Amino acid sequence: MSRTVLITGGNRGIGLSIARAFAEAGDKVAVTHRTGEAPEGFFGIHCDVTDPESARRAVKEAEARFGPVEVLVANAGITRDGLAPTLRDEDFTDVLQTNLVGAFRMARLVSRSMIGAKWGRIVFVSSVMGFLGSPGQSNYAASKSGLLGLTRSLAWELGARNITVNMVTPGLIETDMIRGVTDKRREQLVAQTPLRRTGTPQEVAEVVRFLAGDGASYVTGAAVPVGGGVGMGQ
Numbered sequence: 001m002s003r004t005v006l007i008t009g010g011n012r013g014i015g016l017s018i019a020r021a022f023a024e025a026g027d028k029v030a031v032t033h034r035t036g037e038a039p040e041g042f043f044g045i046h047c048d049v050t051d052p053e054s055a056r057r058a059v060k061e062a063e064a065r066f067g068p069v070e071v072l073v074a075n076a077g078i079t080r081d082g083l084a085p086t087l088r089d090e091d092f093t094d095v096l097q098t099n100l101v102g103a104f105r106m107a108r109l110v111s112r113s114m115i116g117a118k119w120g121r122i123v124f125v126s127s128v129m130g131f132l133g134s135p136g137q138s139n140y141a142a143s144k145s146g147l148l149g150l151t152r153s154l155a156w157e158l159g160a161r162n163i164t165v166n167m168v169t170p171g172l173i174e175t176d177m178i179r180g181v182t183d184k185r186r187e188q189l190v191a192q193t194p195l196r197r198t199g200t201p202q203e204v205a206e207v208v209r210f211l212a213g214d215g216a217s218y219v220t221g222a223a224v225p226v227g228g229g230v231g232m233g234q
Helices: 013-024 052-066 089-117 138-161 183-191 201-211
Strands: 004-008 028-033 043-046 071-074 120-125 163-170 223-226
Touching: 004 013, 004 052, 004 089, 013 028, 013 071, 013 201, 028 052, 043 052, 052 089, 071 089, 089 120, 089 138, 089 163, 120 138, 120 201, 138 163, 163 201, 201 223
Parallel strands: 004 028, 004 071, 028 043, 071 120, 120 163, 163 223
Antiparallel strands: none
């Protein structure tokens, strides 16, 4: 059955691959984008997840087009790298507002209709850096590790209504976001990865789609690594 799927930050990288995976499975997919244009073939919604009104409007637009959101993938995220002693307050808070608060805001909005329907799937896209830490990324790591507490708290709150809440933690994935990673740092991360390679957005998308499907109906509160083994056990 075709479901209504809302993906934040779905116009490129991991988000776009996730959108394509759901569309290929026959789902009705809406993607949000803060900058740029909506990807061809998808219903795009301009949305800044840090703005409560923009977030509300995005959910309403998706519902008006396809019906109540049944699957949310909270993928929107930013980086503002810098060493902690010189990192500006706004660079820290902006990252948390987008990556963590924005994810919570979208989940809160869609959970209302999911509770009424007694069915829903919420998947947060985190990062292995939230658990390993990374020099120059105290803000990013804090925001991504915070998603674990959010995931597990919402899993408790929503589980009785047949709503699962899970999180994926990608490792080093070939997207625009890692273009700024130095060759030295990339080599270090690959050396810490048992599979000895970077991953693809498609490999993340397949795991997200599984968590949103019937095959994962008894999986909730999980943090699923998609990183070739980097940081295993974290």
